[in-house]
Amino acid sequence: MAAGATAVLNGPGGIRRVPVGKLATGPGRTVIRRDEWIETIEVPLPAGEEGFRKFGTRKADAVSVVSLAWRWRRTADGRLHDVSVALGAVAPTVVRARSTEAELEDRRPDDQVVDRAMAALRSEISPIDDFRTYAQYRREVAGVMLREVLSARARPEPGSQMST
Secondary structure: OOOOOEEEEEOOOOOEEEEHHHOEEEOOEEOOOOOOEEEEEEOOOOOOEEEEEEEOOOOOOOOOOEEEEEEEEEOOOOOEEEEEEEEEOOOOOOEEOHHHHHHHEOOOOOHHHHHHHHHHHHHHOOOOOOOOOOHHHHHHHHHHHHHHHHHHHHOOOOOOOOOO
8 A cells, every 4th residue: 555556456347456455445355256367466666665574573464563664755955755644453444644744844844854754654544442452552553663664764774874
């Protein structure tokens, strides 16, 4: 969803394209008709930074407590553009964090901007309490994950040269 992917559905009615973000309509429900199948998923090539993080009890084969995906371009002066942030396990379906994106768009992710983005993120998701964890914990983890992603991208890559 954060990458702007499109599902190509095929069936007796022909081919139709559905943005991945509109595919799921609720838990266990999609817009895919009984006589359709997903033929392919088209993912635009990245034009900047992107990634995915999962927080859960195990690395594989387990439902996430929170998952975070992102995509953006960074300008030479450090501003973020074309910001896309999506989260899983914080609502009935995967969600785009539109308010969070707006807080980051055309800004350098300094501490104040990141704090505002984290607050937006926490307010726009609607996790539930369940057997894995509490809703408030999911809100906190989602915010911390966002801060870590933004902070990691602000630091130079290991082994790169920095001028002093």
